[in-house]
Amino acid sequence: MKTRITELLGIEYPVIQGGMAWVAEYNLAAAVSEAGGLGIIGAGGAPAEFVREQIRKAKEVTDKPFGVNIMLMNPEADAIAQVIVDEGVKVVTTGAGNPSKYMDMWKAAGVKVIPVVASVAMAKLMERGGADAVVAEGMESGGHIGSTTTMALVPQIVDAVNIPVIAAGGIADGRGMAAAFMLGAEAVQIGTRFVVASECIVHENYKQQLVKAKDIDSAVTGMSTGHPVRSIRNKMTKEYLRMEKEGADFMELEKLTLGSLRKAVVEGDVVNGTVMAGQIAGLVKKEQPCKEIITEIVTQANKLMGVQ
Numbered sequence: 118m119k120t121r122i123t124e125l126l127g128i129e130y131p132v133i134q135g136g137m138a139w140v141a142e143y144n145l146a147a148a149v150s151e152a153g154g155l156g157i158i159g160a161g162g163a164p165a166e167f168v169r170e171q172i173r174k175a176k177e178v179t180d181k182p183f184g185v186n187i188m189l190m191n192p193e194a195d196a197i198a199q200v201i202v203d204e205g206v207k208v209v210t211t212g213a214g215n216p217s218k219y220m221d222m223w224k225a226a227g228v229k230v231i232p233v234v235a236s237v238a239m240a241k242l243m244e245r246g247g248a249d250a251v252v253a254e255g256m257e258s259g260g261h262i263g264s265t266t267t268m269a270l271v272p273q274i275v276d277a278v279n280i281p282v283i284a285a286g287g288i289a290d291g292r293g294m295a296a297a298f299m300l301g302a303e304a305v306q307i308g309t310r311f312v313v314a315s316e317c318i319v320h321e322n323y324k325q326q327l328v329k330a331k332d333i334d335s336a337v338t339g340m341s342t343g344h345p346v347r348s349i350r351n352k353m354t355k356e357y358l359r360m361e362k363e364g365a366d367f368m369e370l371e372k373l374t375l376g377s378l379r380k381a382v383v384e385g386d387v388v389n390g391t392v393m394a395g396q397i398a399g400l401v402k403k404e405q406p407c408k409e410i411i412t413e414i415v416t417q418a419n420k421l422m423g424v425q
């Protein structure tokens with residue numbers, strides 16, 4: 118399954134792992150890269166020096182290319198952008214904002230730049246700025262989301278840009294991957310399915326919550342604050358949505374979610390914490406090694422697309 122993305126990144130399969138905050142640390146990233154996809158270390162809200170250590174640890178366990186995702190709302194984004202250059206990271210993906218101000222420095226250092234976008238306008242802006250590819254992420258995704266579905270977003274972005282497009286949001290198996298390719302994507306980015314990977318260090322409670330989840334079990338909080346986030350419905354989301362409905366102010370809502378992703382991922386508090394996951398969680402049925410996940414997805418997609 119050769120595409121412009123496998124060529125650009127020097128990977129075997131056009132499967133990229135989502136840069137999930139707290140979840141996508143070096144163990145997961147290295148395992149995905151070792152399995153022939155592109156593993157990504159998710160910087161999330163972490164300090165720059167923590168990200169540097171993660172990059173160094175990943176290099177110790179894999180010789181394959183891997184990337185780093187910068188969540189642009191991180192107050193240390195500038196420093197992390199520099200760490201990526203200093204440590205010779207090959208690929209950067211960005212989320213939750215506009216990475217234009219870092220583009221020139223990354224390009225000069227030979228870093229492949231792949232912004233995650235949720236609109237045609239942002240995809241065009243990124244192409245003009247020199248992006249090597251874009252991830253078109255639909256609102257089926259977990260975490261911070263835009264407002265257009267993958268089915269509608271991917272073909273519109275494919276038509277609007279010449280650089281390769283990676284589809285994300287609601288993709289967890291070979292059927293989703295084949296569908297994304299029919300829409301014109303040249304790779305897929307998968308998050309939720311990799312959360313239950315054996316190599317993923319999230320708390321067992323978090324994994325069990327995803328394995329149990331059904332199609333309608335996620336909720337979107339933060340519509341009123343301009344930072345919508347999709348996560349598994351629980352006591353925290355119910356309380357958040359109730360407060361939002363009652364017109365609570367931004368700071369009050371922030372207090373409820375401060376540190377709440379960590380609470381779920383690290384402490385396993387899936388009741389009061391934020392269990393970020395996509396709408397596809399219902400397709401995530403069991404814990405499996407990354408190699409098995411990728412082989413299953415690619416084999417099924419190839420079969421559906423008539424590739425031997």
Ligand code: TUI
Pocket residue numbers: 138161162188211212213214215233234235239254259260261262263344346378393
């Ligand atoms: O970034 C994501 N997903 C994320 S980031 C994250 S960390 C977090 N933790 C707690 C609260 C909030 C976030 C969890 N999940 N996906 C990529 C993505 N980027 N989706 C949408 C966008 C996006 C949004 C606006 C990209 C560009 C953009 O541009 C706005 C602008 O500056 O014009």
